Amino acid sequence: MANQFDVVVIGGGPGGYIAAIRAAQLGFKTACIDAGKNKAGDAPALGGTCLNVGCIPSKALLQSSEHFHAAAHDFGEHGITVGQPQIDVAKMIARKDDIVTKLTGGIAFLFKKNKVESLHGTGSLKAQNGDVWQVEVDNGGEKQTVEAKHVIVATGSVPRPLSGVTIDNQNVLDNVGALNLTKIPAKLGVIGSGVIGLEMGSVWKRLGSEVTILEAMPTFMAMADQQIAKEAFKEFTKKQGLDILLGVNIDEIVNDGKKVTVKYTHKDEQKSETFDKLIVAIGRVPNTAGLNAEAVGLKVSERGLIEVDDDCRTNLPNVWAIGDAVRGPMLAHKASEEGVAVAERIAGQKPHIDLDVIPSVVYTTPEIAWVGKTEEQLKAAGVEYKKGQAGFAANGRALGMGQAQGTVKMLVDAQTDRILGVHMIGPMVSELISEAVVAMEFSASGEDIARIVHAHPTLSEVLHEAALATDKRALHG
Numbered sequence: 001m002a003n004q005f006d007v008v009v010i011g012g013g014p015g016g017y018i019a020a021i022r023a024a025q026l027g028f029k030t031a032c033i034d035a036g037k038n039k040a041g042d043a044p045a046l047g048g049t050c051l052n053v054g055c056i057p058s059k060a061l062l063q064s065s066e067h068f069h070a071a072a073h074d075f076g077e078h079g080i081t082v083g084q085p086q087i088d089v090a091k092m093i094a095r096k097d098d099i100v101t102k103l104t105g106g107i108a109f110l111f112k113k114n115k116v117e118s119l120h121g122t123g124s125l126k127a128q129n130g131d132v133w134q135v136e137v138d139n140g141g142e143k144q145t146v147e148a149k150h151v152i153v154a155t156g157s158v159p160r161p162l163s164g165v166t167i168d169n170q171n172v173l174d175n176v177g178a179l180n181l182t183k184i185p186a187k188l189g190v191i192g193s194g195v196i197g198l199e200m201g202s203v204w205k206r207l208g209s210e211v212t213i214l215e216a217m218p219t220f221m222a223m224a225d226q227q228i229a230k231e232a233f234k235e236f237t238k239k240q241g242l243d244i245l246l247g248v249n250i251d252e253i254v255n256d257g258k259k260v261t262v263k264y265t266h267k268d269e270q271k272s273e274t275f276d277k278l279i280v281a282i283g284r285v286p287n288t289a290g291l292n293a294e295a296v297g298l299k300v301s302e303r304g305l306i307e308v309d310d311d312c313r314t315n316l317p318n319v320w321a322i323g324d325a326v327r328g329p330m331l332a333h334k335a336s337e338e339g340v341a342v343a344e345r346i347a348g349q350k351p352h353i354d355l356d357v358i359p360s361v362v363y364t365t366p367e368i369a370w371v372g373k374t375e376e377q378l379k380a381a382g383v384e385y386k387k388g389q390a391g392f393a394a395n396g397r398a399l400g401m402g403q404a405q406g407t408v409k410m411l412v413d414a415q416t417d418r419i420l421g422v423h424m425i426g427p428m429v430s431e432l433i434s435e436a437v438v439a440m441e442f443s444a445s446g447e448d449i450a451r452i453v454h455a456h457p458t459l460s461e462v463l464h465e466a467a468l469a470t471d472k473r474a475l476h477g
Helices: 016-025 048-053 053-071 090-111 195-206 226-239 332-346 375-381 396-401 429-441 446-451 463-471
Strands: 004-010 030-034 116-120 122-129 130-138 142-153 157-159 187-191 209-213 243-245 248-255 260-266 269-275 277-280 282-286 320-322 359-362 366-374 385-391 406-413 420-428
Touching: 004 016, 004 122, 004 130, 004 332, 016 030, 016 090, 016 332, 030 142, 048 053, 048 090, 053 090, 053 195, 090 116, 116 130, 122 142, 122 429, 130 195, 142 332, 187 195, 187 260, 187 269, 195 209, 195 277, 195 359, 195 420, 226 243, 226 366, 226 375, 226 406, 226 420, 260 277, 269 385, 320 332, 366 429, 375 385, 375 420, 385 463, 406 429, 406 463, 420 429, 420 463, 429 446, 429 463, 446 463
Parallel strands: 004 030, 004 142, 030 116, 142 320, 187 209, 187 277, 209 243
Antiparallel strands: 122 130, 130 142, 157 282, 248 260, 260 269, 359 366, 366 420, 385 406, 406 420
16 A cells, blocks of 8 residues: 555654665665755755754855955965955855755655655654554645554754743744844844854854854853863954853843843843844754654653664654654764664664764864763763873964864873774864764774874874874874
8 A cells, every 4th residue: 555664754854864765775665754844935845954954054154154254354364365355145045045955855856766755744653553553644734644664753853942032033043043144133142152053153253243142051062072162262252253151041032023132140240232133042952742652652751852772762662763852962963873773773784873972063163073072071980091182283284274273182091092082173173073983983092093194284184193192202292
């Protein structure tokens, strides 16, 4: 029957669509349910938050703003005179939209190529009939039921709401509104100094906004190694001019339809600031509300996370869950790898994912990236370690690029020399971190990296130098 499948995936983001493709590759009759629509709202669009209103469009805007800033401030030292550059915000946004359309269309093509059936709408678990699950697809009130031997829940996450604040995406914005501003706000407020807040704040700062970031936590980038975080804070505030306030308590937000006033307490002092636009980016929460979990007995934690074991199995037979909807870092690449792994487990294979060796990246300028344990975590766990670090200041490639700032730090076990963590801030560290990930997946030692020949001149030599430094034999520092 047309509505019977071996595998049904609920969610078409980077976890779901990859899970569906891999399941189809393994010979399963597969369908993927997704409710995403394009920016105009008149056609389905696969790819989830990441592709439509997250990772991909934000990188497009970051690149555009970096080009603008370079033309205004950096070209001169190369002997290039261009005059005062102008920015066409509408064209910048249109370019971003074109990239999104190309990639979402690419997923639709991959579904056809791999014979994955795409079902538009929201999916929910209805009941189990024997060894088959019934899954309802609701497309704006038009409902159909499909059957599946296995269900993979990949419903992702949604922005964490701020109590008492309504997101209208006109003046008070979430990630969707932040990516679609039609003009540069003179004064931009951002609540939250996480990845979204920093990236969007830096985009509009480079384009000319006066940006204030209000962060509730007393520690900047608490999830990152604090040596790297402190270097980043100094770079963003003193050099780039972002006004980042830590330990802020938001008292009231008033949106009068034209501007947004934020009343807050900072260092026991009550303050008020009025912004043209306000971005609320205080994290994300699992998108598990519409799954009918309680009725079918699917275990969901108080935080809304679907409870799974190490293999992403839920408490229900043949129901799996991956990505932002389950434990572990809320990262697109983590979701994708879990999707692949679950499809392969359904096929009887035994893939493995180490959640401790998943890289994290913040695409600011300079970029920030890390994998493994921070110094703070190692100290708290009582692990003896050695540290090696090297800077980009003396790196020939970084100097040639005009981006010779930042640090690479490697942490190794004091007894075994096994690499425990690598933390970076600097140019293109989003790419450099992959060498550290590969090394840690193969249980490499600091000496292994130190003994590998790195091309010269490249940015990767700074990682090499950090590895040498763990054994007190740095050659350039």
